[in-house]
Amino acid sequence: MGLFSKKDGGSRAGLFIFGGVMQYVVISRIDDRSFRLEECIDAPYDVGAGVAELFANQDRIEENLKALKKLVGRKWADKVYAGIQSKDVLIRTVELPQMELSDIKDAFRYEFDRFFPIPVDESVYDITFIDRPGRDDVTQGAIVHCIASAVRSNTVENLMMACQNVGIKLSGIEPSPVSFLRCLMGPDSPSGFNLYALAGIASSIIIATYKDNGIVYRNTSQSFAVDDPSNRAIANFTRDLQATVNFASTQIRGFSADKVFIGGYGARHAEAIKLSVAEVVNVPIEIVNPWELWGIFGQPPQVYGWEIALGLALRP
Numbered sequence: 001m002g003l004f005s006k007k008d009g010g011s012r013a014g015l016f017i018f019g020g021v022m023q024y025v026v027i028s029r030i031d032d033r034s035f036r037l038e039e040c041i042d043a044p045y046d047v048g049a050g051v052a053e054l055f056a057n058q059d060r061i062e063e064n065l066k067a068l069k070k071l072v073g074r075k076w077a078d079k080v081y082a083g084i085q086s087k088d089v090l091i092r093t094v095e096l097p098q099m100e101l102s103d104i105k106d107a108f109r110y111e112f113d114r115f116f117p118i119p120v121d122e123s124v125y126d127i128t129f130i131d132r133p134g135r136d137d138v139t140q141g142a143i144v145h146c147i148a149s150a151v152r153s154n155t156v157e158n159l160m161m162a163c164q165n166v167g168i169k170l171s172g173i174e175p176s177p178v179s180f181l182r183c184l185m186g187p188d189s190p191s192g193f194n195l196y197a198l199a200g201i202a203s204s205i206i207i208a209t210y211k212d213n214g215i216v217y218r219n220t221s222q223s224f225a226v227d228d229p230s231n232r233a234i235a236n237f238t239r240d241l242q243a244t245v246n247f248a249s250t251q252i253r254g255f256s257a258d259k260v261f262i263g264g265y266g267a268r269h270a271e272a273i274k275l276s277v278a279e280v281v282n283v284p285i286e287i288v289n290p291w292e293l294w295g296i297f298g299q300p301p302q303v304y305g306w307e308i309a310l311g312l313a314l315r316p
Contacts, residue, residue, distance in 0.1 A: 010028075010077070010078030010079060011026055011027070011028045011038060011077040011078045011079070012026070012027055012028070012029075012077060012078070012079050012080075012081070012313045012314075012315075013025060013026040013027075013039075013076070013077035013079070013080045013081070013312075013313050014080075014081055014082075014083065014179070014308070014309035014310060014311065014312025014313035014314075014315075015080055015081070015082045015083070015163075015168070015309065015312065016082070016083040016085075016176065016179075016308045016309040016312060017045055017054060017055075017061075017064075017082075017083075017085070018054070018083075018085040018176070018201075018202055018308075019045070019047075019054075019085075019201070019202040020044055020045050020046070020047055021042055021043070021044065021045055021201070021202075022041075022042065022043045022044070022045045022064060022065075022068050023041070023042045023306060023308070023309040024039065024040075024041045024042075024043075024068060024072065024309065025037070025039065025040050025041075025306055025309040025310050025312075025313050026038040026039040026040075026077045026313065027296060027310075027313045027314070030297070033187070033295050034294075034295035034296070034297065035294060035295060035296045035297070035314075036296070036297045036298060037291070037296050037297065037298040037299060037300070038077075039072065039074075039077075040300045040306065041068070041071050041072060043067065043068050043071055045064050046060070046063070046064055047060075048060055053088070053155070054085065054088065054155075055088075055154075055155045055158045055159050056154075056158070057158070058158040058161050058162050059162075061158060061159060061162035061163075062162045062165050062166055065162060065163065065166045065168070066166055069166060069167075075167075076167055076168050076169070078169070079169065079171040080163070080168050080169060080170055080171060081170070081171055081172040081173070081174060081179075081312040081313065081315050082159060082163065082170055082172070082173050082174070082312070083173075083174055083175070083176040083179050083308050083309070083311075083312050084151055084155065084156075084159075084173060084174070084175055084176060085176050085202075085203075086175070086176050086177050086203065086205055086219040087203065087219060088151060088152075088155055089149055089150070089151045089175040089176070089177075090116050090117075090118075090149065090150045090151070091147065091148070091149045091175055091177060091178075091214075091217045092115045092116070092147070092148050092149075093130065093132070093145065093146070093147050093148075093214075093215050093216070093217075094111075094115055094127075094145075094146050094147075094148055095143045095144070095145060095146075096108070096111070096143060096144055096146055097142070097143060097144075098142060098143060098144050099144070101127075101128065101129060104127060104144070104146065105126075105127055108125070108127050108148065112125065112150070115148060115150075116148075116150045118150065118152060122152055122153055122154075123150045123151065123152060123153055124150070124151055124152075124153045124156045125148060125149065125150040125151075126148070126149055127146050127147070127148040127149075128146060128147060129144055129145065129146055130145050130146060130147045130210075130213035130214075130215065131145070131210065131211055131213050132145045132210045132213060132215050132252065133210065133252060133253045133254055147213070147214065149175050149178075151175075156173060159173065160173070172315060174312060174315065176205070176308045177205050177207060177214070177217050177219070178214070178311075179307075179308045179309075179311030179312045179315070180196070180198045180205055180207075180263070180264075180307050180308050180311055181196055181207055181209070181214050181311070182311045182314060182315065183263070183290045183294075183307045183308070183310050183311030183314060184196050184198075184261050184263045184288050184290060184293075184307065184311075185209075185212060185261075186290075186293040186294060187293075187294060187295075189211060189212040190209070190211065190212060191211060191258075192210075192211070192258045193208070193209065193210055193252075193254075193255050193256060193257050193258055194208075194209050194257055194258055194259050194260070194261065195207070195208055195209070195241070195244070195245065195248075195257040195259070195260045195261070195281075196209060196214075196260075196261045196262075196263075197237070197241055197260065197261070197262045197263075197264075198262075198263055198264040198307060198308075199222075199224050199237055199262060199263070199264035199265065199266025199267055199269075199273065200222075200223065200224065200264045200265060200266070201223065201224060201225045201264075201265045201305055202223055202225065203219060203220060203221055203222065203223060204219075204220045204221075204222040204223075204224075204237060204240065204264065204266075205217070205218070205219055205220075206218045206220065206240060206241055206244040208244060208245070208248035208252070208255065208257070210252070210255075215248070215251075215252060216244060216247060216248045216251060216252070218240070218243075218244045218247075220236075220237075220240045222236050222237050222240060224237075224264065224265050224266030224269075225265070231272060231276070233266065234266070234269060234272055234273055234276045235276060237266065237273070237276075238273075238276040238277050238279070238280055241260070241277060241280065241281070242280040242281070245257060245280075245281060257281065257283055258283060258284075259283055259284045259285070259286060260277060260281055260283060260284070260285045260286070261286050261288050262274075262277070262285065262286070262287050262288065263287070263288045263290060263304065263307045264304060264305065264307055265304050265305035266304075267287050267288070267304045268302075268304050270287040273287070274287065289303050289304075290303075290306070290307055290310055290311075291303055291310075294310075294314060296310075
């Protein structure tokens with residue numbers, strides 16, 4: 001699900017800016033089941049002293065993107081999808097009366113303040129259907145399950161204008177948890193209930209799913225940016241994962257994860273994370289290498305930590 005959409009084609013890139021980092025991943029399609037990595041770059045992002053919001057200043061975004069362009073060394077990809085970091089975007093799963101999606105998008109404007117703490121006139125939002133088990137106390141067909149995302153409009157506008165001014169043709173803007181989930185799910189839709197966790201560089205994301213739908217989203221402040229001999233980060237990550245499982249069990253009828261999939265920069269501590277998570281969930285645990293999962297030739301030396309940028313590039 002994206003906040004803006006256009007048709008895709010040619011070389012495809014994911015651009016993800018978070019904290020003090022820019023990531024730019026370009027892939028091209030070989031055939032229906034495989035891709036080639038064309039470019040994989042990370043670079044520092046100068047946020048500026050005393051700046052609380054990442055995209056508060058359009059000129060600063062442009063300066064950083066110009067610095068990135070020097071590292072790219074070629075023209076920008078034909079289609080570029082940008083991600084909004086999880087702390088700047090809000091995602092909610094909601095139940096609404098049964099109606100067509102176009103009508104729901106129009107009507108949701110008047111329901112917006114029930115779900116989001118920002119004024120609708122200062123926001124960009126999108127909403128779409130998801131599949132999830134129904135409640136026993138609701139007549140079948142009376143409601144639809146949806147996922148809604150919202151972000152402050154100045155965040156989107158500044159990013160769009162900065163990209164346009166440096167020659168990037170943005171084809172979409174997407175919440176980073178959605179991109180991460182696509183990346184770790186792979187090209188084949190899963191079945192049943194599962195849990196997907198990003199052990200991230202700056203923060204972490206944990207998502208409970210039903211089939212290929214995210215139904216509980218949780219952002220945590222846990223970072224795996226530095227080495228941690230005490231394994232405190234892994235312990236905190238495990239605690240957050242267990243709390244997400246407990247919450248999902250109270251919100252979703254019949255929720256019981258069949259499997260836990262883990263990616264992100266922290267996944268380089270694969271065995272330690274698996275041992276820790278296995279203490280709180282009695283299901284198979286898989287550390288995901290997304291480059292192999294998607295059949296991407298030319299994976300980088302460090303395979304973990306690119307999940308969101310890669311997920312953006314893989315957007316269908």
